[in-house]
Amino acid sequence: NHNHNHNHHFRHADSTASPPSSAVAKISHLKAVVLGDAPASEEDDVVLPSHEFSRQALVPSQQKYLEMYKASIENPAGFWSGIASSEFYWKQRWGDQVYSENLDVRRGNIKIEWFKGGITNVCYNCLDRNIDAGLADKIALYWESNEPGFDATLTYSQLLQRVCQLANYLKSVGVRKGDAVVVYLPMLMELPITMLACTRIGAVHSVVFAGFSSESLAQRIVDCKPKVVITCNAVKRGPKTIFLKDIVDAALIDSANKGISVDVCLTYENQLALKREKTKWKEGRDIWWEDVVPKYPTSCDVEWVDAEDPHFLLYTSGSTGKPKGVLHTTGGYMVYTATTFKYAFDYKDSDVYWCTADCGWITGHSYVTYGPMLNGATILLYEGAPNYPDPGRCWDIVDKYKVTIFYTAPTLVRSLMRDGDEYVTRYSRKSLRVLGSVGEPINPSAWRWFFNVVGGSRCPISDTWWQTETGGFMITPLPGAWPQKPGSATFPFFGVQPVIVDEKGVELDGECSGYLCVKSSWPGAFRTLYGDHERYETTYFKPFPGYYFTGDGCSRDKDGYHWLTGRVDDVINVSGHRIGTAEVESALVSHPQCAEAAVVGVEHQVKGQGIYAFVTPVEGISYSEELRKSLILTVRTQIGAFAAPDKIHWAPALPKTRSGKIMRRILRKIAARQLDELGDTSTLADPGVVDQLIKLADT
Numbered sequence: 001n002h003n004h005n006h007n008h009h010f011r012h013a014d015s016t017a018s019p020p021s022s023a024v025a026k027i028s029h030l031k032a033v034v035l036g037d038a039p040a041s042e043e044d045d046v047v048l049p050s051h052e053f054s055r056q057a058l059v060p061s062q063q064k065y066l067e068m069y070k071a072s073i074e075n076p077a078g079f080w081s082g083i084a085s086s087e088f089y090w091k092q093r094w095g096d097q098v099y100s101e102n103l104d105v106r107r108g109n110i111k112i113e114w115f116k117g118g119i120t121n122v123c124y125n126c127l128d129r130n131i132d133a134g135l136a137d138k139i140a141l142y143w144e145s146n147e148p149g150f151d152a153t154l155t156y157s158q159l160l161q162r163v164c165q166l167a168n169y170l171k172s173v174g175v176r177k178g179d180a181v182v183v184y185l186p187m188l189m190e191l192p193i194t195m196l197a198c199t200r201i202g203a204v205h206s207v208v209f210a211g212f213s214s215e216s217l218a219q220r221i222v223d224c225k226p227k228v229v230i231t232c233n234a235v236k237r238g239p240k241t242i243f244l245k246d247i248v249d250a251a252l253i254d255s256a257n258k259g260i261s262v263d264v265c266l267t268y269e270n271q272l273a274l275k276r277e278k279t280k281w282k283e284g285r286d287i288w289w290e291d292v293v294p295k296y297p298t299s300c301d302v303e304w305v306d307a308e309d310p311h312f313l314l315y316t317s318g319s320t321g322k323p324k325g326v327l328h329t330t331g332g333y334m335v336y337t338a339t340t341f342k343y344a345f346d347y348k349d350s351d352v353y354w355c356t357a358d359c360g361w362i363t364g365h366s367y368v369t370y371g372p373m374l375n376g377a378t379i380l381l382y383e384g385a386p387n388y389p390d391p392g393r394c395w396d397i398v399d400k401y402k403v404t405i406f407y408t409a410p411t412l413v414r415s416l417m418r419d420g421d422e423y424v425t426r427y428s429r430k431s432l433r434v435l436g437s438v439g440e441p442i443n444p445s446a447w448r449w450f451f452n453v454v455g456g457s458r459c460p461i462s463d464t465w466w467q468t469e470t471g472g473f474m475i476t477p478l479p480g481a482w483p484q485k486p487g488s489a490t491f492p493f494f495g496v497q498p499v500i501v502d503e504k505g506v507e508l509d510g511e512c513s514g515y516l517c518v519k520s521s522w523p524g525a526f527r528t529l530y531g532d533h534e535r536y537e538t539t540y541f542k543p544f545p546g547y548y549f550t551g552d553g554c555s556r557d558k559d560g561y562h563w564l565t566g567r568v569d570d571v572i573n574v575s576g577h578r579i580g581t582a583e584v585e586s587a588l589v590s591h592p593q594c595a596e597a598a599v600v601g602v603e604h605q606v607k608g609q610g611i612y613a614f615v616t617p618v619e620g621i622s623y624s625e626e627l628r629k630s631l632i633l634t635v636r637t638q639i640g641a642f643a644a645p646d647k648i649h650w651a652p653a654l655p656k657t658r659s660g661k662i663m664r665r666i667l668r669k670i671a672a673r674q675l676d677e678l679g680d681t682s683t684l685a686d687p688g689v690v691d692q693l694i695k696l697a698d699t
């Protein structure tokens with residue numbers, strides 16, 4: 001009971017939200033700077049790609065982008081099957097239908113399928129296919145330890161051997177196609193090795209970020225019932241040692257109490273952090289990786305799977321307590337992550353690519369592991385903290401490995417910005433070619449600092465908007481094609497039809513703002529929430545029937561650029577004015593003395609909601625009444641009087657998750673002085689931050 005794509009798509013081809021073809025002409029009135037010519041100043045509205053950059057780019061002009069985009073929307077089946085068949089290995093081609101979809105709850109169950117009937121294997125496409133194409137001796141992974149001076153490398157053929165040994169071990173303990181494997185590892189080479197080994201044998205990995213508490217880990221184990229858990233004894237992050245095995249032990253007790261017992265806990269001995277003698281051990285269940293895995297053969301047959309067989313599960317938080325198990329399948333995810341990686345970073349074979357995300361998050365799945373590896377890229381993995389032993393570490397690493405593509409999160413950009421330019425400028429960074437940003441909207445002042453100071457005004461920034469659910473980039477600049485506006489994710493990727501709707505679900509045209517939805521599927525879309533298809537439909541497809549609802553707010557400017565304004569659950573309504581917390585934050589952060597800001601709504605007697613801002617001043621600047629007034633004035637002048645914060649709460653630091661997202665739930669409770677309802681603070685990177693904030697509440 002789902003409709004078949006062909007006529008459906010052609011019918012809608014004319015009414016899609018494709019970028020205006022006149023955008024080229026329209027932006028010419030804006031003040032612009034060309035890459036490499038001069039720093040981007042506050043007055044520059046756009047940064048144009050230089051001729052040198054565009055000339056060598058995969059998509060060298062807006063016109064070329066528009067042509068390809070149009071083709072991808074008018075004929076998604078043709079567009080994606082062309083890429084799928086020319087750039088990947090399929091044991092058997094998919095059936096007549098490239099894809100089928102129903103995204104409309106009014107027509108029955110939500111269902112998305114791509115390349116159904118096609119038989120392939122993602123690990124084979126990452127490794128064997130690249131080796132056959134001549135990349136056997138190319139470096140696949142560089143690994144840099146938390147401790148400067150310790151590192152390692154693996155070529156593509158060495159990586160394949162390691163993957164096969166683990167795959168053979170997993171088969172020997174009974175892991176079969178479709179079985180779940182829970183992975184709780186830090187950023188060691190063994191993490192991507194584990195993901196690829198599971199993929200090789202058709203097992204479904206569920207990587208849990210190794211910063212989650214034992215309860216969270218147990219919850220995930222209970223939900224997906226793995227045959228095996230893979231971990232390591234400990235890891236060093238900055239000056240701290242984290243005893244991961246102890247956390248796993250606690251989680252396994254917890255899950256056994258809930259009726260799910262795991263027979264095998266394969267544990268890697270991370271000697272730089274902790275010797276095996278000091279590791280707590282449960283005989284019979286726990287097995288040292290180093291004792292068994294190297295004994296297995298270095299080749300392993302591939303388990304050929306259907307394009308729609310499950311590839312992996314990744315839990316993400318929703319609005320209610322229970323985490324959602326986002327399920328990605330094989331073929332569409334493979335084609336989509338590889339293609340988005342290639343175009344959004346303008347990938348070249350000679351690139352050295354570094355994404356600072358942990359493999360415990362979707363960014364680490366799609367853009368540390370699969371996307372780059374499918375392209376045969378050289379990937380850098382960094383185990384440690386980005387500011388250890390000092391805030392120059394990232395640039396030290398960039399110079400050491402001659403990194404060409406550097407992809408990170410705005411929160412890291414802002415925190416390094418706060419530490420001062422000297423830590424950046426003492427390194428050369430001349431290898432850098434393309435920069436990337438992900439995870440939250442990047443405010444224009446952080447964008448400019450990233451662009452001017454880190455990239456020396458030479459490197460385009462791909463501000464990639466996407467989600468765990470989308471599998472890959474959805475709205476992103478293509479660095480050689482589009483003039484960039486600092487803070488805008490620009491335009492949709494090929495095949496993606498973003499629409500902005502009002503509260504009634506009516507599509508808005510031209511310059512507008514509202515809820516960001518997507519109409520029609522793309523290959524990398526998630527297919528369900530594990531074990532709860534109903535929640536999948538309710539959360540994502542019922543709010544605006546006919547569309548996938550992203551949960552984000554977005555506006556489109558007169559030139560067609562997209563500006564993400566944050567989660568709509570973070571929108572504040574002040575006297576009937578809808579204000580994105582991100583807008584107010586961006587204004588605050590543009591103040592030269594403000595390092596970081598987080599804004600939440602609080603109940604307000606007259607206005608409905610008031611604006612409550614947590615503000616971290618720049619290093620060396622102390623709180624003062626004068627600064628408070630000047631911050632409020634900045635917001636008044638940048639957005640309007642209605643957006644002026646009612647309260648500035650000084651914050652030496654903000655409560656963040658390990659992935660760097662600000663925990664607004666906690667800030668809302670502090671703002672509302674509901675201090676007994678703070679809830680679980682154990683997933684914070686530093687739970688001590690909360691006490692600090694409470695102490696400063698009324699200063």
Ligand code: 6R9
Pocket residue numbers: 316361362363437438439440441442463464465466467468469489550551552564566567
């Ligand atoms: C990839 C990832 C998804 C949410 C998403 C949005 C925010 C991510 C963004 C961005 C503005 C960007 N987000 N990238 N907002 N600009 N470039 O982060 O996935 O952890 O699932 O988070 O992150 O709010 O809805 P995930």
